[in-house]
Amino acid sequence: MPRTHRRHLARFAALGLAAAVTLPVLGSLAAAADKITVGALRFTSHSASFVAYERGYFKDQGLDVEFKFFQAAQPMAVAIASGDVDFGVTAISGGLINLAGKGAIKVIGGALHEEKGVDGQMILVSKKAYDAGLTSPAGLGGKSYGITQAGSSFHYMAHKIADKEGIKRSAIKVKPLQKVPAIIGALKSGQIDAWSIVPHIAKALAKGGAVVPIGKVADYIPDYQVTTVFTSAKNAAGKKDQVKRFLAAFSKGADDFNAALVDKTAGDAAAEAMVKLIHKYVYTSRPYEKAAPSIRNGAMRINQNAKLNLSSVKDQLAWFQSEKLVPATITIDQLVDSSFVEIY
Numbered sequence: 001m002p003r004t005h006r007r008h009l010a011r012f013a014a015l016g017l018a019a020a021v022t023l024p025v026l027g028s029l030a031a032a033a034d035k036i037t038v039g040a041l042r043f044t045s046h047s048a049s050f051v052a053y054e055r056g057y058f059k060d061q062g063l064d065v066e067f068k069f070f071q072a073a074q075p076m077a078v079a080i081a082s083g084d085v086d087f088g089v090t091a092i093s094g095g096l097i098n099l100a101g102k103g104a105i106k107v108i109g110g111a112l113h114e115e116k117g118v119d120g121q122m123i124l125v126s127k128k129a130y131d132a133g134l135t136s137p138a139g140l141g142g143k144s145y146g147i148t149q150a151g152s153s154f155h156y157m158a159h160k161i162a163d164k165e166g167i168k169r170s171a172i173k174v175k176p177l178q179k180v181p182a183i184i185g186a187l188k189s190g191q192i193d194a195w196s197i198v199p200h201i202a203k204a205l206a207k208g209g210a211v212v213p214i215g216k217v218a219d220y221i222p223d224y225q226v227t228t229v230f231t232s233a234k235n236a237a238g239k240k241d242q243v244k245r246f247l248a249a250f251s252k253g254a255d256d257f258n259a260a261l262v263d264k265t266a267g268d269a270a271a272e273a274m275v276k277l278i279h280k281y282v283y284t285s286r287p288y289e290k291a292a293p294s295i296r297n298g299a300m301r302i303n304q305n306a307k308l309n310l311s312s313v314k315d316q317l318a319w320f321q322s323e324k325l326v327p328a329t330i331t332i333d334q335l336v337d338s339s340f341v342e343i344y
Contacts, residue, residue: 033064034242039076039088040067041180042282044200044298045112045227046089050281051274052253061245067281071179072148080105080232087231087246092316094151094325096230101330106236106337107313109229109247109306111254112198114218118262118301121217121226122202123161128190130212137161137215141171143193146183149176151325153226154183156316157196159323161220169323187211198226200282200298225312226300236337247306247340254302261299271296307342 040046049067052058058065068085070076077096079085081104089111099105114120125134125143134143140161147154159169175192177183184201186192188210196217197205205211217224229250235243259266260274275295276288282298283291303309310332317335320326 033059033062034245035064035066036086036242036246037066037068037084039070039079039085039090040281041070041073041076041090042284043198044278044282044295045198045300045302046281047257047274047278048111048250048254048302049089050253050278051256052249054277054280055253055256057249057252058246061249063242063245063249071181073152074149077105077230080230083232086235087229089227089229089250091153091227092225092313093149093153094320095149097151097317097320097326097330097335100233100335101327103233103334105230106233107228107230107308107335108236108243108337109250109341110225110227110303110308111229111306112227112300113303113309113312114221114224114226115301116218116222118299119199119297120300121157121196121198122206122213123194123196123215123217124187124202124205124211125194125214126187126190126192127210127212129193130214134193135214137220138165138167140165140194141167142173144173144175146186146192146195147174147176148178148180148183150174151320151323154196156319157217157221159319161196161215161217164220198298198300200294203297204294221312223309223312225309225316228308228313229306233337236340240340243340251305254304254306257299257302258304261296262301305342306340307344308336308338310336310338310343 038049040049053065073090073093074095076088076090077093077099080088081099096105123137145158155174158172158174162169162172177186183195187195206213260270275292278295279288279291282295314332321328
């Protein structure tokens with residue numbers, strides 16, 4: 001065989017060997033991404049997770065994310081405890097606190113929060129109730145108030161409003177309806193008198209005419225840590241690096257969201273791109289033109305770097321205990337792992 005042919009064969013053999021060595025290595029790197037399931041609700045307030053997924057921030061942190069969607073907070077807490085979901089972002093519920101007390105769940109960061117100067121959750125009443133004289137939160141005594149479950153954030157808000165207005169808590173008749181869509185239907189039809197909810201839902205309902213806003217939750221619960229980030233206690237203790245990577249990606253998504261729709265510093269094009277991204281997850285059954293205004297209206301602050309308002313969380317824990325919805329023996333340290341984010 002001519003010498004030149006032997007050289008070419010040797011070169012191809014070397015290249016083939018390199019490929020044989022390199023391909024399995026690349027395959028192992030691809031397989032190294034941690035597969036995790038993230039619990040969410042189809043609310044604008046959950047956008048930090050959606051942004052982190054769509055813009056590759058989770059992938060950059062070596063996380064292969066799948067979403068699991070819920071219609072209320074408590075079932076998500078159960079899913080975290082059972083291992084069906086790895087990370088959740090939702091309001092603190094009695095179920096979550098009870099599971100934390102059993103050593104199953106830890107709050108690891110903050111997400112949505114009420115901030116002065118930013119439209120937040122609104123107190124709504126049915127048009128029927130409004131026309132009958134329920135025109136301010138001071139009149140909620142003796143009226144019905146929609147909640148998902150006893151011990152939900154809606155239940156907490158109803159009682160905090162009662163406390164500030166000097167209304168006996170039991171005078172507000174909370175009605176557990178299990179799911180947000182059921183509450184919306186009951187409010188619009190006048191089957192319940194009142195409810196409180198995030199602005200992207202509240203403003204859309206008010207625009208329809210069957211519901212009337214009568215107040216703001218921030219006036220009753222200032223600096224309210226509306227939603228938190230949580231995971232299983234097992235993850236918090238045994239997968240600290242994964243938890244930190246999740247929070248890093250989540251925080252980057254929150255930064256993009258706040259810049260585009262809350263602070264509005266990113267410009268009109270960025271705001272439009274953000275609304276289109278969120279529409280993949282929120283109001284998906286509506287045409288974009290109809291969904292966009294509601295998504296923009298729902299832009300509440302998501303805490304930078306997932307920092308956590310511990311004072312607010314303590315107040316929520318104290319309320320749950322005062323209502324005997326969770327044991328009085330559960331401590332804030334059982335509920336919160338404060339080692340991952342800034343606490344204030």
